[in-house]
Amino acid sequence: MYFNWTTLLKRLSGKMVWLAATYMCLAVDAFALDTSTDVVSAQLMPKPKRCIALHRGQVCYQKIDMQWHYPDAQTTKICLYEVSEAQPIECWIKLSKGKIRINFESAHDKVYQLREGQKVLAESLVSVAWVYGGNQNKKIDKRRRSWRIF
Structure with a gap:
């Protein structure tokens, strides 16, 4: 045609x-x-991403495996931080990937960062959830609790 x-x-x-x-x-x-060369290809992956407490406001205790990967880290020092803390949890030198198990103890969500000096390479959130939320209406909360398994 x-x-x-x-x-x-x-x-x-x-x-x-x-x-x-x-x-x-x-x-x-x-x-x-x-x-573009400014794109950072670092990854920070917590497992599990959520800690579950029984009641709202209760401290949640969980072991979290933090795994990270940064292909450009052959000659640098990479550190894992909790955002609210000044000291690093752990640092690695001349590694492109790593894994660490941390003890998570909090009643609130926490943000973790993978840093090279002051430069933030990756960020990840570990959230806190609860089974019973402490509803203001006690009758509704009591009915929900009687049928709830977890």
Whole structure:
């Protein structure tokens, strides 16, 4: 089947062709700009991501495995921090991945960071949930508790 481009271009207005050409150029430019080197490819993965306490406000105790991966860390010092603490939990030198088991003890969510000096490479949240939330309406809360397994 033969397709005649000139016939198609004659039918389209000049503005439509110009718009289509501009769109194509912008799409190509967007793909060309995707080669930025500032993107940090570090990952920080806690397991489990949630600690479950029995009642709201109760301290939750859990062992958390923190696993991290940073391919550009061949010659640097990488440290794991809890955001609210000044001292690192653990540091690694010249490693591109690591794992540590920490004791999580909190009644509130905690944020952990993987840092290279002062530069934050990755961040992860360990949240605290509860089975019984302490509802203000005691009758509703009592009914819910009687049927709740966990």
